[in-house]
């Protein structure tokens with residue numbers, strides 16, 4: 001499965017986010033990351049460098065953020081994007097570019113089991 005012929009298009013592919021156009025600047029404190037990251041330091045450093053370079057600062061693909069509405073509250077979860085997340089954290093960024101994927105609470109419960117905040121779905 002490819003989305004285009006150039007390497008960049010293939011690299012930028014996201015199963016969840018590719019059909020979503022809107023990109024938001026999301027406060028990082030609003031996003032839950034339930035899975036600890038295992039990082040390739042070279043990759044994080046490369047991203048930090050790109051973010052600090054005028055021509056490349058917008059090159060990083062937005063991360064996929066699952067948006068759950070549950071009992072009138074909004075919840076945000078990110079499972080991937082580990083290196084982009086680390087690069088933003090280490091540069092002291094407060095917001096990260098992301099695409100919002102409307103996700104039912106039952107799906108988060110499937111992923112997280114007993115650790116899910118959504119118990120009765």
Ligand SMILES: Nc1ncnc2c1ncn2[C@@H]1O[C@H](COP(=O)(O)OP(=O)(O)OP(=O)(O)O)[C@@H](O)[C@H]1O
Nearest residue numbers: 011012046047050059060061080081082083084085
């Ligand atoms: N050094 C870099 N400079 C600019 N863009 C980069 C750089 N490294 C990766 N990217 C781009 O950033 C996006 C995310 O890359 P990648 O999926 O490898 O990282 P990630 O945030 O760790 O995600 P995951 O947790 O799924 O590994 C891709 O679109 C990739 O092309």
